[in-house]
Amino acid sequence: MAAFATRSAAFLGLAVVLCFLAGAASAQQLSPNFYSRSCPNLASIVRSGMTAALQTERRMGASILRLFFHDCFVNGCDGSILLDDTSTFTGEKNAGPNANSARGFEVIDAIKTRVEAACRATVSCADILALAARDGVNLLGGPTWSVPLGRKDSRTASQSAANANLPGPGSSLATLIAIQFSADFVTAMLKMGGLLPSSGTQTEVDEFFMDMKSDEEPELQEVATIMRHVHRALAA
Numbered sequence: 001m002a003a004f005a006t007r008s009a010a011f012l013g014l015a016v017v018l019c020f021l022a023g024a025a026s027a028q029q030l031s032p033n034f035y036s037r038s039c040p041n042l043a044s045i046v047r048s049g050m051t052a053a054l055q056t057e058r059r060m061g062a063s064i065l066r067l068f069f070h071d072c073f074v075n076g077c078d079g080s081i082l083l084d085d086t087s088t089f090t091g092e093k094n095a096g097p098n099a100n101s102a103r104g105f106e107v108i109d110a111i112k113t114r115v116e117a118a119c120r121a122t123v124s125c126a127d128i129l130a131l132a133a134r135d136g137v138n139l140l141g142g143p144t145w146s147v148p149l150g151r152k153d154s155r156t157a158s159q160s161a162a163n164a165n166l167p168g169p170g171s172s173l174a175t176l177i178a179i180q181f182s183a184d185f186v187t188a189m190l191k192m193g194g195l196l197p198s199s200g201t202q203t204e205v206d207e208f209f210m211d212m213k214s215d216e217e218p219e220l221q222e223v224a225t226i227m228r229h230v231h232r233a234l235a236a
Helices: 002-021 042-058 060-075 106-118 125-139 159-165 173-178 180-189 202-213 218-235
Strands: none
Touching: 042 060, 042 106, 042 125, 060 106, 060 125, 060 159, 106 125
């Protein structure tokens, strides 16, 4: 149980740190106010849904964050991980890194149902997942951040793409570093909408991660090492 908590904290830390290292600029003209007129209560509906989910199971916050990460890592944040298999494609849900591992689909489905009741055929599942991931972190005591909205949902998904682009289930953080995880992560950030470093000099970032590495948890130390490489790659 302690090991699971440590791994969860490590991956949560990895994702949260990204919020401070990167800012978004998208060709799709994403905006936090995209639904301000068409679905003004969207944010409160999503947050309410995540509040209910966390009251049932607190680790669902980490699960939704991971679901968002696995969605973005393949073909961008397009909601493709949420699609079930059809007669025309085999999707991402049962890819090696996701099978019996990715979870929280029912939470997103429940939130989507409430959003549809308020604003029919207006909000993409991709945007709901992005908001839910942010709220899951914040409701568990983490930071909040502005979520650019206006993504379009994918109508297809690829199991082979998920297998090729997602880290395998047996990969440790140290192994991911060894196989140039940082380079892969930068590619994924670009898929998410052209992410670029927005704050912090390299010295400031190094000092932040040195403080993080002083933690006794070895996996958090590995996260810090990864993030130093990621920041350098993004800033290059």
